[in-house]
Amino acid sequence: MAARVGTVAFQGIDVLDIDVQVQMTGGPLAFTVVGLPDKAVGESRERVRGALHALGIALPPQRLTVNLAPADVLKEGSHFDLPIALALLVMMGILPGDAMAGYQSLGELGLDGSIAPVAGVLPAAINALAGGKGLICPAATGGEAAWAGDGLDILAPPTLLSLINHFKGMQVLTRPTPRLESQALAIARDLRDVKGQETAKRVLEVAASGGHNMLMLGPPGSGKSMLAARLPGLLPPLDPAEALEVSMVHSIAGGLEGGRLIRTRPFREVHHSATLAAMVGGGTRARPGEISLAHQGVLFLDELPEFSRGTLEALRQPLETGRATVSRANHHVTYPARFQLVAAMNPCRCGHLDDPSLACGRAPKCAADYQSKISGPLFDRIDLHVDVPAVSAADLSLPPPREGSTEVAARVATARQCQRERYATPATGQQPVRTNAEADGEILERVAGPDAPGRQLLTDAAERLKLSARGYHRVLRVARTLADMDGADGVRRLHVAEALSYRRVAPGR
Incomplete structure (x- = not known):
């Protein structure tokens, strides 16, 4: 007879139900975990043993076998600690098996019996709600799980002992509440700080209004990065459906701070030294990359030609499909990646192509060589191209412009509302469209x-x-x-x- 406890595994943002089965038999003393576990799951034996020892619970002197079914799905991460420990407690008669059958659980155990936060709690909570089960998760991520809906039964214990006491009726764990972000979305970087560059400001407003990709070309110090940094202040906040999409991706990546749902559009600034896996996603556990972390937001690439050719070419398909597929020998994972690309670059390596007094001796050939690092197909996917000339001293001495981010953001919100109403009802078989760029x-x-x-x-x-x-x-x-x-x-x-x-x-x- 085997004790069973439910948990989950992740493939991208998709959640797979996993059955944790524990069996005790006679034979040599052993504690074996089977079912295609990775190293972190295999090491859970020692964490579980230590946590139970801290509670004064000794494992029985028998052969223990933990099976993670289905056995052909790779199990990754430390969140299997808690369900393995719960299955052992059910087997030993400390926890009631019928009560545990109504829950899925995930969490990492400390050697003192504490339950540490893990990634992926939000999609796991949504999966549990869809399956008609409750969720047991770490206390630090209880607020994150609560966003799945009021109908979900959530237990968020800080320690394994508190969870045992709850099921024995000696302690009551209250349901966590969703953690709200401050509604005061103050604009830290105002468009009023940018002097001159009226054409670039106009193009920035167009990009914000329609979600279009944008490339700024100009000499160093002309304000390209300043303009890009002010784009988040022009964008409307995420609607509830978009906030849930974005938060699920960041939950898988372990990036939800304090279990709070993300309500502002992501703005990811990526250094040109970023690798292909960091940009698109990958690694040993196929984590989401920067383009997925920028889903429903902005991906800013400064010094665009300095990125490796392979990294830039990997952006071509996600820019069209809104998805990033990570294909490896043991992984085939798809993440959402509907991002708005904003890029900046100098016209040539020295950056002063249009100024004969500062340009290098290789001009204008150096400009052709430098800009040719960006392929034609990628260039074709950028909707808006704007020259950002050097700002004169006369422009810098002018007082700040009257119009700032607040006024421009109001116009952007009006244009976005027109698009929301236009695309509110998608045609049969068509993907939902949110902006004109889609x-x-x-x-x-x-x-x-x-x-x-x-x-x-x-x-x-x-x-x-x-x-x-x-x-x-x-x-x-x-x-x-x-x-x-x-x-x-x-x-x-x-x-x-x-x-x-x-x-x-x-x-x-």
Whole structure:
């Protein structure tokens, strides 16, 4: 007869039910964990033994076998400690097996019997609620689990002893409550701090309004990084469905602070030394990468040509599909990655291509070599290209502009509301669309089809500039966003012309 306790394993943000089975038999003394465990799971034997010893509970002098079923699924992480310990306690008659059958559990045990927080509690809680079971999780992540819904029975003990006392009726564990973030979303970096660069500010507002990818090109010190850092202050907060999506990814990565749900859009600044696995996801446990941690937010890549070629090329598919697939010999995991790419770069290695007094002796060939590090296909996926020239001393001496992030964010919210209403009811079989940057195919043609003069201008420009089909449709998306910013029902020639002005056809041109 085997004792059973439920727990979970993770494949990306997908949750798999795992059955922890414990059996005691005669024979040589042993404590064996089977079922394709990794090293962290194998080491749980010593943590469980130490935690039980701290409570004065000795394992019986028999052969103990722990089976993690199904046995062909790789088990990773320290969160199997708690369910293994609970199954042993059920086998020894200390905990009631019928009560434990109604719960799934996860948590890491300390040698003193404490229960440490683990990653993935939010998706595990949602899975338990869908399966009609309760959840036992560490006290530090109880607030995170509570976001799954009011109908979920949650036990969040700080120690293994408190959990045993709860089931014996000697202590009552109250249900944790969701931990709210402060509603005062103060804008730490205001657009008013940026002097000059009116064209770049306009493009930044367009990017925020439609969720478009953006590339800024200009000399060092022209304000590219300042502009990118102020983009989060223009974006609307996440709606409840988006907040749950983003929080699930960060929960898997162990990035939810204090169990609080993420309500502001992520802004990930990645250094150019980042590896392919750090960007897209991977490693021994196929963790989410930066593009997934930027899901429903912004990924900022400064000094774009300095990134390795392989790392940049790996962005091409996620930019189109909104998903990042990590394929390894023992993993095939998909994470959501619907992010907004904002990149910045110098025109050449020295950065002073347009200033003859500062440019190097290899200009202009150095610019062509430097910008050619970005491939044409990746370049084609960027909707907005803007030059950010050097700021003059006269601009810096001017008083701060009257319009800051608060005023621009209000206009962005209005444009986003137009898109939310337009795409509220997706067509049958179509993926849900939240912004103009995600519209494609029939939907794009229906909502962004320009008037006759605008279509003629776009056709002529596409032939003259040799726009690809992707480039053609990305111009339409930007034009639709410009129309939303103007409050226009349809896309007109003026919107198409402005959208075309923000597009380069190839690096260096």
